[in-house]
Amino acid sequence: ETGVTQTPRHLVMGMTNKKSLKCEQHLGHNAMYWYKQSAKKPLELMFVYNFKEQTENNSVPSRFSPECPNSSHLFLHLHTLQPEDSALYLCASSQVGPGDRASGYTFGSGTRLTVV
């Protein structure tokens, strides 16, 4: 149990579908992140939420829509995706502020997304 839980673990969706990825952290952290990990590419930071407010959107296409209803939950809503969006989507959380410096990130196990 990593403290960060992602569901589903695997998802296959068609290009016209709408689906959502869910991330939940039980660590009391105040920042949450979405990363995309594609084969043979570095980790790509997609979105950052700090105290439920989105602080980063790294030029992510609008077919990806994040939602952070509270500091424990993070969603990534997907619609009209492309095959090149197939990847492992990782959620992470961290504690930002005094005392955050050694904690780094805690990652979930990821959702393996395949777009067909």
Place this chain on the structure above:
Amino acid sequence: GEDVEQSLFLSVREGDSSVINCTYTDSSSTYLYWYKQEPGAGLQLLTYIFSNMDMKQDQRLTVLLNKKDKHLSLRIADTQTGDSAIYFCAEPPGDGSARQLTFGSGTQLTVLP
């Protein structure tokens, strides 16, 4: 901005030592991290080192930091097949905050029997 570089692949024989190298750019980083990713899993924090340290040892793991050359290494002694994974080094932004870590591309470690 920060840039973190690693070699992509490393193969070692079981029982040998593995050394994974990383170079980083932000000299003001207060912490540097090593993460491990096993197949089909997320990244797991393996160890970290304060920037005012040269070395940190934790069981089979030894982290060496050369601040002058901005070079970080992870040594795994007596490498086992269970150590086969991708290893990422990461540095935080210059303000020392844990937010928005910059990750290297990862080194795929393969342990041969």
